[in-house]
Amino acid sequence: MKFVTEFRDPVAAKALIAEINSLAKDQPPRKLMEVCGGHTHAIYRHGIETLLPESVEMVHGPGCPVCVIPMGRIDDAIAIASREEVTMCCFGDMMRVPGGTSTLLEAKANGADVRVVYSPLDALTIAEAEPDREVVFLAVGFETTAPSTAITAMQARERNVTNFSIFCNHVTIVAPMKAILDSPGMNLDGFLGPGHVSTVIGTGPYEFVAREYGLPLVTAGFEPVDILQGVAMLLRQLAEGRCEVENQYKRVVRDGGNTAALNILAQVFTIRPHFEWRGLGFIAQSALGLNEEYAAWDAEKRFEFPGQRVADPKACQCGEVLKGAIRPWECKVFGSACTPETPIGTCMVSSEGACAAYFNYGRFRAKKRIPVKAT
Amino acid sequence: MSTQDDREKVLERIEQWKLRPPRLTDDVITMAHGAGGKASQSLTEAVFKAAYGGPQLDRLDDGAVLDIPSGHRIVFTTDAFVVTPRVFAGGSLGDLAVNGTVNDLAVMGATPKWLTVSAVLEEGLPMDELRSIVGDVAAAAAAAGVEIVAGDTKVVERGAADGCYLTTSGIGLLPENREFGAEQVEPGDVVLVSGTIGDHGMAVMLARGDLKLDADISSDTAPLHTAVAALLDAVPTTRWMRDPTRGGLASACNELATAANLGVSLFEESLPVNPPVNGACELLGLDPLYVANEGKFVAVVPADKADDALAALHSDPVSAGAVAVGEINDEHPGMVVAHTPFGGSRIVDMLVGAPLPRIC
Numbered sequence: 001m002k003f004v005t006e007f008r009d010p011v012a013a014k015a016l017i018a019e020i021n022s023l024a025k026d027q028p029p030r031k032l033m034e035v036c037g038g039h040t041h042a043i044y045r046h047g048i049e050t051l052l053p054e055s056v057e058m059v060h061g062p063g064c065p066v067c068v069i070p071m072g073r074i075d076d077a078i079a080i081a082s083r084e085e086v087t088m089c090c091f092g093d094m095m096r097v098p099g100g101t102s103t104l105l106e107a108k109a110n111g112a113d114v115r116v117v118y119s120p121l122d123a124l125t126i127a128e129a130e131p132d133r134e135v136v137f138l139a140v141g142f143e144t145t146a147p148s149t150a151i152t153a154m155q156a157r158e159r160n161v162t163n164f165s166i167f168c169n170h171v172t173i174v175a176p177m178k179a180i181l182d183s184p185g186m187n188l189d190g191f192l193g194p195g196h197v198s199t200v201i202g203t204g205p206y207e208f209v210a211r212e213y214g215l216p217l218v219t220a221g222f223e224p225v226d227i228l229q230g231v232a233m234l235l236r237q238l239a240e241g242r243c244e245v246e247n248q249y250k251r252v253v254r255d256g257g258n259t260a261a262l263n264i265l266a267q268v269f270t271i272r273p274h275f276e277w278r279g280l281g282f283i284a285q286s287a288l289g290l291n292e293e294y295a296a297w298d299a300e301k302r303f304e305f306p307g308q309r310v311a312d313p314k315a316c317q318c319g320e321v322l323k324g325a326i327r328p329w330e331c332k333v334f335g336s337a338c339t340p341e342t343p344i345g346t347c348m349v350s351s352e353g354a355c356a357a358y359f360n361y362g363r364f365r366a367k368k369r370i371p372v373k374a375t
Numbered sequence: 376m377s378t379q380d381d382r383e384k385v386l387e388r389i390e391q392w393k394l395r396p397p398r399l400t401d402d403v404i405t406m407a408h409g410a411g412g413k414a415s416q417s418l419t420e421a422v423f424k425a426a427y428g429g430p431q432l433d434r435l436d437d438g439a440v441l442d443i444p445s446g447h448r449i450v451f452t453t454d455a456f457v458v459t460p461r462v463f464a465g466g467s468l469g470d471l472a473v474n475g476t477v478n479d480l481a482v483m484g485a486t487p488k489w490l491t492v493s494a495v496l497e498e499g500l501p502m503d504e505l506r507s508i509v510g511d512v513a514a515a516a517a518a519a520g521v522e523i524v525a526g527d528t529k530v531v532e533r534g535a536a537d538g539c540y541l542t543t544s545g546i547g548l549l550p551e552n553r554e555f556g557a558e559q560v561e562p563g564d565v566v567l568v569s570g571t572i573g574d575h576g577m578a579v580m581l582a583r584g585d586l587k588l589d590a591d592i593s594s595d596t597a598p599l600h601t602a603v604a605a606l607l608d609a610v611p612t613t614r615w616m617r618d619p620t621r622g623g624l625a626s627a628c629n630e631l632a633t634a635a636n637l638g639v640s641l642f643e644e645s646l647p648v649n650p651p652v653n654g655a656c657e658l659l660g661l662d663p664l665y666v667a668n669e670g671k672f673v674a675v676v677p678a679d680k681a682d683d684a685l686a687a688l689h690s691d692p693v694s695a696g697a698v699a700v701g702e703i704n705d706e707h708p709g710m711v712v713a714h715t716p717f718g719g720s721r722i723v724d725m726l727v728g729a730p731l732p733r734i735c
Contacts, residue, residue, distance in 0.1 A: 013717035047719020
């Protein structure tokens with residue numbers, strides 16, 4: 001575990017906090033967006049917001065795959081899962097995501113065969129073990145998880161598993177970033193770039209942020225020291241008047257990305273013309289679907305489903321939260337109607353969602369800092 | 376030989392057969408074992424009584440008559456056990472069923488004395504597996520010094536239950552003068568935990584095999600009554616205790632914060648977590664604070680008694696790894712806050728839903 005502990009080293013963290021404080025002192029207040037839900041979770045999990053100076057605000061971006069799934073797609077998944085012959089396999093986070101009227105967890109309680117898996121390959125294994133069932137994998141996630149779905153599709157084809165299909169909801173990271181940058185009232189000063197997505201796509205696709213929008217972006221890892229160093233690098237760029245794409249997470253992210261993974265994505269997926277995002281509306285070229293070669297494993301072609309768009313609940317301000325326009329606790333229903341037990345918006349469901357992370361970890365602001373006690 | 380003699384012989388044979396203790400020859404549990412007839416009787420005799428029979432149970436009365444020594448009150452508790460798989464690294468369903476109830480009594484400050492064991496069996500359960508489960512119950516009861524005084528067995532059709540469920544109820548003796556509870560807790564008190572956290576939950580998760588992870592992680596299931604007794608002897612002013620089972624240390628501390636209407640501060644770098652458990656939690660995106668324990672307890676003691684308390688706990692092997700992990704304050708009533716090693720802080724809330732791995 002040494003690999004982890006050195007990135008949680010209090011001495012290194014304290015040095016970075018001092019650097020951030022001194023950089024922030026001579027700058028106007030800054031709003032920095034961490035794009036990735038993993039960052040949001042880590043920021044709260046490690047209490048990083050309580051360490052940053054008041055003039056540096058972290059805005060939580062759209063990079064939680066669970067949070068951006070529109071309600072209509074959940075209804076579609078429930079409709080497919082409720083078919084007599086179907087076994088729906090999904091990641092645990094998806095079970096409680098609210099659709100228009102219900103959740104997969106409720107569908108399961110009402111008799112649908114919904115099973116939690118830890119990898120898409122587990123779903124394929126189930127399909128092979130139970131040839132009488134129509135096994136559907138509910139695929140979600142950014143470029144981080146899309147390669148494992150692609151590998152699964154390739155193996156299904158190779159092994160000719162005909163009772164397996166994929167209900168694909170994979171999305172891409174760059175399109176929603178563009179959408180946020182183009183949205184009115186956007187006032188971000190820089191981006192903490194997603195670490196794991198970048199291991200796949202590299203840092204090249206973010207160049208437009210610096211080139212076209214004149215904002216700095218630093219791709220960062222997920223440990224406290226990574227995040228603090230990423231913030232320090234952003235503030236340094238801003239202090240020096242630079243806007244560049246920098247890579248803090250060099251131990252994992254190569255600038256060119258993972259070419260093998262990119263090849264696999266290209267073989268299995270095609271970019272959808274548009275896709276609906278929870279709270280952000282339709283975004284052009286923002287999602288992946290299975291291509292013609294894999295049509296036989298595409299659940300959208302195999303099953304009928306309502307395909308109805310469900311408007312987000314009026315009270316829910318997930319969109320504003322995802323765009324960074326408001327902070328989680330500024331939402332009208334935060335903590336009252338919308339809680340982790342009874343989420344209205346998707347941001348409250350996954351532990352990576354900005355609202356759930358804030359609800360679980362962030363509500364506390366110590367009046368006085370309690371000193372760290374040695375054992 | 377006359378026909379009369381023949382008939383006598385046959386009748387004698389029948390009589391002798393009737394007097395013979397019932398023999399259990401079945402390889403699996405059938406509905407007959409739950410029907411209350413000969414098969415039920417043979418199961419009780421050959422499996423349950425053979426494993427943990429005693430003066431009370433052997434009477435096979437409808438209830439046990441227990442003598443309560445004067446100067447004591449009783450603590451009474453019950454718990455159901457449905458763990459799957461039924462055997463995992465470090466323990467089994469049988470161990471849990473005894474230790475779970477024994478520990479509930481122990482952390483109430485009582486000396487565990489008597490247990491009842493009810494079994495719900497699924498038709499088709501292999502008899503050898505049942506013998507092994509019941510054997511574990513007997514061994515755990517002997518280790519915890521409790522007598523099993525009554526029991527019951529029901530059989531349900533195949534598919535109506537998952538193999539074997541056990542319910543144990545327990546009675547412990549509590550001295551008249553022993554008082555503790557959340558209302559005794561005061562700001563400044565110290566929170567102790569009797570050893571590493573998260574071992575049981577992670578051992579069971581790995582034993583399920585869904586995660587395809589291999590790690591040297593064993594359940595911590597163990598009876599805690601000796602460690603609790605050592606603590607109460609050394610520090611009679613111990614304020615509060617709880618065994619942090621499902622929901623882990625985080626939930627136990629939240630229950631304390633709510634009941635006492637005080638704040639609980641935990642110091643992350645003091646939390647004892649076995650490295651393989653920590654590693655598995657990292658991989659799965661779980662927080663060891665929320666992972667179940669079956670052989671640990673958390674105790675609140677006055678600050679000036681913390682060293683005495685730890686010394687007493689260290690004298691018992693089951694709590695040799697005891698450490699101070701936090702303190703009580705009145706700054707954030709009803710709330711548990713963890714302090715990270717570099718000075719950050721975060722809320723540790725009650726668990727919502729099941730602890731499922733994050734997806735990326």
